Amino acid sequence: MYKQGIVNKIKKIPISIILVIALLSGYGVMALYSISFGQDDGLAYTQAVRTVVLFVVMIFVALLDIQIIYRCAYYLYALAVLLLLGVEFVGVSAMGAKRWINLGVFKLQPAELFKFALILMLSRFFHKCKEEQISDLKTLCLLSVIVLAPIALIIKQPDLGTGLLALGVVIAIFFAAGLAAKIFLWAALLCICASPIAWSMMHDYQKKRVLVFLNPELDPLGAGYNILQSKISIGSGGLFGKGFGKGTQTHLNFLPEHETDFAFAGLSEEFGFIGCVVLIVLYMLLCVLSLWIAMHCHAVFAKMNVVGVVSMLFIHFIINIGMVTGLLPVVGIPLPFVSYGGTILASAFLGMGLILNSVVHEGCRIEVGF
Numbered sequence: 001m002y003k004q005g006i007v008n009k010i011k012k013i014p015i016s017i018i019l020v021i022a023l024l025s026g027y028g029v030m031a032l033y034s035i036s037f038g039q040d041d042g043l044a045y046t047q048a049v050r051t052v053v054l055f056v057v058m059i060f061v062a063l064l065d066i067q068i069i070y071r072c073a074y075y076l077y078a079l080a081v082l083l084l085l086g087v088e089f090v091g092v093s094a095m096g097a098k099r100w101i102n103l104g105v106f107k108l109q110p111a112e113l114f115k116f117a118l119i120l121m122l123s124r125f126f127h128k129c130k131e132e133q134i135s136d137l138k139t140l141c142l143l144s145v146i147v148l149a150p151i152a153l154i155i156k157q158p159d160l161g162t163g164l165l166a167l168g169v170v171i172a173i174f175f176a177a178g179l180a181a182k183i184f185l186w187a188a189l190l191c192i193c194a195s196p197i198a199w200s201m202m203h204d205y206q207k208k209r210v211l212v213f214l215n216p217e218l219d220p221l222g223a224g225y226n227i228l229q230s231k232i233s234i235g236s237g238g239l240f241g242k243g244f245g246k247g248t249q250t251h252l253n254f255l256p257e258h259e260t261d262f263a264f265a266g267l268s269e270e271f272g273f274i275g276c277v278v279l280i281v282l283y284m285l286l287c288v289l290s291l292w293i294a295m296h297c298h299a300v301f302a303k304m305n306v307v308g309v310v311s312m313l314f315i316h317f318i319i320n321i322g323m324v325t326g327l328l329p330v331v332g333i334p335l336p337f338v339s340y341g342g343t344i345l346a347s348a349f350l351g352m353g354l355i356l357n358s359v360v361h362e363g364c365r366i367e368v369g370f
Helices: 002-012 015-035 042-063 066-090 110-127 137-156 160-177 181-201 204-214 225-237 263-295 300-324 342-360
Strands: 092-094 097-102
Touching: 002 042, 002 342, 015 042, 015 263, 015 342, 042 342, 066 097, 066 110, 066 137, 066 300, 066 342, 097 110, 110 137, 110 160, 110 300, 110 342, 137 160, 160 181, 160 300, 225 263, 225 300, 263 300, 263 342, 300 342
Parallel strands: none
Antiparallel strands: 092 097
C-alpha cells in the first residue's frame, strides 16, 4: 500500500517540468565544460555529479508530505534567523564579508537557508490568514518587522544581492496574497524618500559599483573591469558564437569569474546570440509552467510556495543577466543551473522540489495548527 502511494505520487509529477529542468541542467553542464575547456575540466564533472545528486533530492522533496513541510515552516524560519544572528558572533570572514558559519565538515551560508525559510514562513502565514487580515495595518507592521530584521542582517554582512533578492521574494508573495495596491504605492514612496539614507549607509565598494554601473569607464582597470570584459565577451560572440571551447575572453582569463557570476558572458562568447536565446527560452518556459501550477493550486500554502520559488529564480535570472550585460550594477548573484557552485545549484533544485510538491499534493487538505 505504501509503495503504491509513492508510485501514485511519482505519476503526478509533470513530465514537462522535469524535461525543462533536465535541459537547463544539461545545458549548464555543457556550457561550463566549454567555458573551462582545457583549464579545469573537473568543474563540469563536479557540477554534473552535484546535478544528479540534487535531482534525487528534488524528487524526495516533491514526494515529502506537504503537512510536514507546513508544520516545520515556522521552526525552520526561527532556525534560519538564529543562524543569521550566529554569523554576527561566530561567523567566518572571507573577501571582506562575514557570511558563513564553520561547521567543521563544511561552511554554512545561513542567508541561503533563510530564502527558503522565508518562503515557507510567509506561505504558512497567508494560508491561515483571513482575507480581511491581509491588509490590516497592525498585522502588516508586525510581519514587516519579522521579515525585514533578518534581511537587514543579511545586508549588513554585507550581502546586498541576497538581501535585495529576499526583499523581492517578499514583495512577490505579498502581491500574490492580495495585499492592497495602495500599500505598495506607499511603500515605494517611503523607499524613494529613504534612498539618501540608504546611500549613506552603503559600503564604499557598493557605492563604487553603482557609480561604475552608471559609467564603467570611470575605473576600467578596477571596479569597472569585470563589466567591460563581460560586454566584450558578449559582443564578440556574435550570432552563432566562436564555437565550443574557443572563447578567448574566458580561456585567456580576461573575463573574471567566468565559471560563476559571469558564466552567462562566457556562454555568450562561445554559443553566441542563438545560444543565449535558447537559455532564456528555457528559463521563461520553466517560469511559465511553474506559474501555471500556482494558478491551479487550491491550497494557499502550496500556491504561495510556488510563487515564492518562481520569484526567487526569476530575480536570480534577471539580476544576473542584467548585471553581466551592464543593465544593472554588479551584485554577485549567480545564474541558477548554469553558474558553478553547490549552493546556487542546491537552491535551484530544492526550490523546484517545492514546486513539484505542490503538484503532487494538490487537493490534499492542510491542517492549520502546529
